[in-house]
Amino acid sequence: MTTDDTDYYLIDADLSAGVRALRDRVRGFVDTEVLPVIDDYWDRADFPFALIPGLAELGVAGYSAKGPGCPELSPLETGIVIRELARGDGSVTTFMGVQSGLAMGTIALLGDDEQKQRWLPSMAALERIGAFALTEPEHGSDAVRLETTARRDGGDWVLDGAKRWIGNASFADVVVVWARDTADGRVGAFVVEKDPEHGHPEGYSAELITGKIGKRAVWQPDVTLDGVRVPAANRLPGARSFHDASRVLATTRGGAAWESLGHAMAAFETALAYTARREQFGRPIAGYQLVQRTLAGMLAEVVTMQLWCVRMAELQERGEWTGPMASLAKMHHARRARQVCLDARDLLGGNGLLIEHQVARHLTDMEVVHTYEGTDHVQSLIVGRDLTGLSAFS
Incomplete structure (x- = not known):
């Protein structure tokens, strides 16, 4: 029985030619580029940086985001991309999910036009990697009670707190951090940027979580924010609660x-x-x-x-x-x-x-x-x- 034969209720058979072409493009990348190498990366708990150029060439990064540079796929096309990546490997799927759905998705949904133009095109090209920092050491399922704080200081916001299980955060260029405003208690989103020459800003540190039994080829560190300064222009205006x-x-x-x-x-x-x-x-x-x-x-x-x-x-x-x-x-x-x-x-x-x-x-x-x-x-x-x-x- 072939892969197509396992489409038992002919669901993929009813896909349009364009969606099938997208499926085959992602499936081909998974079969030829991911599967031959991923076991080794997974076994060593090493991130497959070598796969990023090929993922970029697929043109699917930012699959669920709407904005400049994004592929703006339909919900069905987005799902097919995720499905095909997962048929290959969960770590690669999580990397792309954080990039496309969480980081880019937040900016596209809650950012203003200038912010979208500033970040989304380079992220869609995988020239800049994103992360989404919501979960905390003591707040997973009850993330609504997050304790990371943001206070206004002149033209900046100052972030303090800790995040946990933050995919890509050890090397991400754009980190969306959710924090609570000390002035009014409202929750907002702030983009912490890595400087190309100097790295992450002072007070930002990430330590890899080790010993995972699954998704070993994606890095999900603990993140510490100790007086991290973020320009006021990096607060996403659509994130108000x-x-x-x-x-x-x-x-x-x-x-x-x-x-x-x-x-x-x-x-x-x-x-x-x-x-x-x-x-x-x-x-x-x-x-x-x-x-x-x-x-x-x-x-x-x-x-x-x-x-x-x-x-x-x-x-x-x-x-x-x-x-x-x-x-x-x-x-x-x-x-x-x-x-x-x-x-x-x-x-x-x-x-x-x-x-x-x-x-x-x-x-x-x-x-x-x-x-x-x-x-x-x-x-x-x-x-x-x-x-x-x-x-x-x-």
Whole structure:
């Protein structure tokens, strides 16, 4: 069975020629440039800087942003890009998600025209790398209670605090920092820029978090802000409360659903091919009833996720996509993709423990997806509040 044959409900078969061409372009890059090298980077927990020029040539950076230099892809095109990157590797997907959805997406949504022109074109070309600093050491799911502060001092803002799990932040040129104004308590977004000659500004430091079991090839450091000065022109005027951060996250949670689909598709396709060639007791294990039952169950989950994602793109295109919808999609897809990857690892037996067979990498990367952009439990509470009108959390 080929990759196209696994399009069981002919979803990709109904894509327009332009979307299929985009899919094939990203898939070709993943197959020829990412997969041959990513296991080594992942094993060493090293970031694949060598892949950035090829990613830039794809012309998809800033896929969910609207503004100068951005590709301005449709929601469906954006999802297909994320899915195809995830079919290759979660670390590369996260790098591009931080760049395109979080950093560029925030500037495009909440910045003014001058700020968009100043940052977005070079970020779309991957000439400047972005980061998004919201999560804190003591505030993950309850990021609304963030403690990082910003105080006005003449023509600057001064930032103090700590952030955690901030992808790309150790080498990013543009870091969107969310902080609370000491004067009025309102939450805002401030862009910390790295000087080409002198590096990050005084008081900014980043220390890599080590020992991760998943997404090992993307760097997610702890960030310390100790009196970091930011020009007043670097405050994003559209960021006036935590609600504005939530608007950005509602978009990226949809991306997490597409990413989960990509991991699940890769795990299923790997397991299907492996069971067809792996022989036990004198014949391929794909011929055994328990294996076929497992494969059929995995495929059912993959098809379900595919259908959800296409519907999600339709609702986004129509402007009817909501935050609780995003939470439901993220919750469902993270759960189901995690199980598909686990089933694939089981079908591969002992070989499923080796990253050379890819499934272990997708499985542990899904452990990360299951947590970021809001944990499974938090997403369920957001949906529960929407259903009942009663909040189970503050």
